[in-house]
Amino acid sequence: MPVDQHSDPFDAPQTDPFEDRLSAALHQAGGTFDTNRAALAAAGAARGRRLRLQRRAAVLGGAASVALAAVGGALLVPWGGSAPASRATAVGATPKPSASTSTSASASASASASATAGSTTTATATTAEGPVSAEQMIETLKKLMPKGTFSQEAGRGTQKDKDLPIAAPYASVVFEDGKGPAAVSVSLNRVQPGTQEAQDASRCPDKVYVPYDACTTKRLDDGSVIMILQGYEYPDRRVDTKLWRAELLTPKGQQVSVMEWNSASEKDAPISRPEPPLDPEQLTRLASAPEWRTVVDTMPEPPKVTEKPGSQPSLPDVHARATLLQLLPKDLDVVDKSRGDDSEFAYAVVDDGRGRSLVQVNVQPDMRDAADALFGSGSETLSDGTRVAVHQGPGAKGAAGSVMWTVDTMRPDGRRVVISAFNAGTQQEAATRATPALTIAQMREMALSTHWFRAQSTN
Template sequence: MGGTTGGARRGRAAVVAVSVALAGTAGAGVVYAGPFDGRSEVTAAAVPGSEAEAERRVVSVLEGLLPEGEVREAPGDGGGAAPGAYAKGAVVLDDGEGPALVSVALGRTDSPALDLVALAGCPDGPGGVGRWGPKGTCTERVLPDGSGLLLVQDRVAPYGERDAEVWSARLIRPDGSMLTATELNAPAAEGAAPTRAVPPLSQERLAELVTAGEWRTLLDSFPRRGGGEVEPGAPSGFALLDTLEPLLPQGMRRFGRAGGTDPAHFARLQVDDGKGEAAVEVTVDHRGTNDTEEPRVEERNGPAPWSGDGVLHRSVTVTRPGGFRVTVTAYNTSRPLLAGPTRSTPPLSPEQLREIAGSGTWDRFR
């Protein structure tokens, strides 16, 4: 593409809607696509077609979403490794204020249920900045469709006054597809001095870029990885939540939903029964094994896998004859992966979990 001049590339005026602010979390990381905290695995895979073709497609969409200015090919791979990315692309944008690198990486997480939280959370610390140092900022949002949006302003070296600014926006959709846009106030990710005071796109413009509908066709073309495949005819995450909520005990306040409008096997509610905030998750699929004529019940409890010290879970799986299964899990924290316990025990007893998972209302998804 090298040396091309961009035409009118006007950004969107639409404001990204926000419904629920994410609770405080811990253990995120920096700005490129891939696992942030070492607990979430994002396996690299090839996008359909050649790597060059994938990059061309990404750059073509990216160019159309940028503001007016000169756009040219980015040096090297435009920002280093992007673990887990199916496709990536980068350009250097000069809007008259100085050349700046803008890159995009697209992929899909292995386990959306886990990675939606682990990859879209700010670390703890004063003002939510944490390891980003005194110059950094980090903002979390949950969009109306259940997608997680993470906005970060940082420096290449957080305590260096002359180092380049690195700003990013990461979107993780409920189906596990993921898009990260990164920009600098320098024309390259390494070894280039700043050419302008700040990167060219504001945080809101970055948010508009990653949530643009133009990315959907490309994101939807990525194959789902093992463990994250959604069966034909699967309900949406919100449909699962709409089924789960009436089954919860009366008086349990709901203050957060992660589900989405896309087909899914998993959804999460954040709840509070007056004894502390907690999370309740449901997974529905046809991958169980039960050759009998009666439902099979499995129970698990104790320390929650992938979670920090003190985080406990109770979980019940009811597998109907033929393999249709429903798993309901309750935690003693509202953020199972990234926050510590917010209460002594999960909000649902084993008996309540068995009743919820065994309810006939789930049969609508069989």
């Protein structure tokens, strides 16, 4: 089923929410790239810049993924804290990766709440008068599920915790309906409507970065946006554990993430049933149950992110995709390309007659605070002060023969351009050619071009 292309659900200026921390934690959790590049990217994200490499996939693996990577784990919400440096992502790594998902049915759904996922038990709505306990979160999830038995219950409420003062509420269980045990989890979040995080929450991810069987996104009658994604736990499909998810994003910024697997654990557990227990319609009903919105309303509102004028250098209105396409060697056929008008990230899949090759670029306005970590021994400094580093190594784990070449550049004022190329058309698949379609010399010339900092017409 093709990706449902649509415009941003909440039109507003872009901001910098917690994309970097989320992407960083996700990449580390996936263990996709080697430690050198992980350390490199840790520094790259040091100042909270949006490292947009595969932004949509990162959001896809977003809040709930990080929160529940291990049963009983905690999600750090966007308005506080940061990912440890050891969790930072590699430059050019997958899966930023992204699109988060959003799920919601009409606000009228008290009836659908009681019938959620075919349940015959009516859940008692959680009141917003005080903190919600972990037990209440777990019981709400169980009441909204179909008939079955539950084990391995875990959760977190909205009470303040001195050790995790900004942890978001979640609940997770192993559900058994007679067809095999399955892990099911719900996590809650609150985001600023109109932010980049909110816009990304409903977008289906790009299949260049995240493989899946089906993904749909639509706007509901109450203005909420829902995305249902039927994909896999492992992007490289080294184990065919299925991960289906639904995400709800309401106009008020209430975010509900539901995830389910066809095994008793998201990782390191045998596949116990052909598919996860809830179908897309049931996922929608579960995520849109009003009980979850009531809990979100007990959470503090995220502070508005504003920057003082001139506090941060900005990039000119450059269309990254148009610039990338303009700078690619003319003898390459472009067989796929990124969509949208992002000024910081773009990709193209090219073919020189010897197989497809993914090329991607990330452009950042000021990374001087990370320069020494990004450009260590082996890098060079040009006569104008521009720093250049070249990295050649393996690509994604599980992708046989995959290699990733990267040219990283930084101007004296901190403007950074990173170009990466792979010897396959996506980051997850095995190599389809010996080396990327671009040479290091070509990538270097492209990264050092002045066109990244000039306004370009779109293509």
